[in-house]
Amino acid sequence: MLRRAIVPAVAVIVIAGLGAYTMFGPNGARAYGDVKRKLAVSERRLVVLNAKRAEWQNKVALLDPRKADPDMVDELTRKKLNVVHPDEMIVPLN
Template identity: 60%
Template sequence: MVKKRSTLRPMLRRAIAPAALLIVGIFFGGYAIFGPNGALAYGDIERQLAVKQRELAMLDRNRTELKNRVELLDPRHADPDLVDELARKDLGVAHQDEVIVPLDK
């Protein structure tokens, strides 16, 4: 009796490495196309960038306004009109001869 060697087992052993590499390649290729930073997400990334740029522009304007107010309130040379406005607003004081007109917002 002659033992016949199965050809299936050596063939499977030779195919494991290429199959594993193929699976890994498909995974990374799919991630590069469909992933959060992939090719299909590019339009969404551009929209998010535009939103963030508008937010940055608004924050820059607010920062500029606040910087101006801080400079006007510098103790060495404070703007008297701004100091008077803030004191009246925060303390709720008014002169006797002033007329206060409430405005509905």
């Protein structure tokens, strides 16, 4: 009788272990709140990065050689080369 009970007992233990892993494992049901919180943080970071990306795309578009914005080119050139006339005053906008 004991031999017949070993296989079902092992099966119950394995199923109980898998059930516990499903509930308490790193990707289990109890970890759902943590995953949801991390997703919210990542989405906020994505919004910030998309805004930065749009800003950089605008700057790149202003520096396109076929239709460059003269003010932007002048500003960047003076900033990089440190070239200013004696009668000019530079007012940083940042």
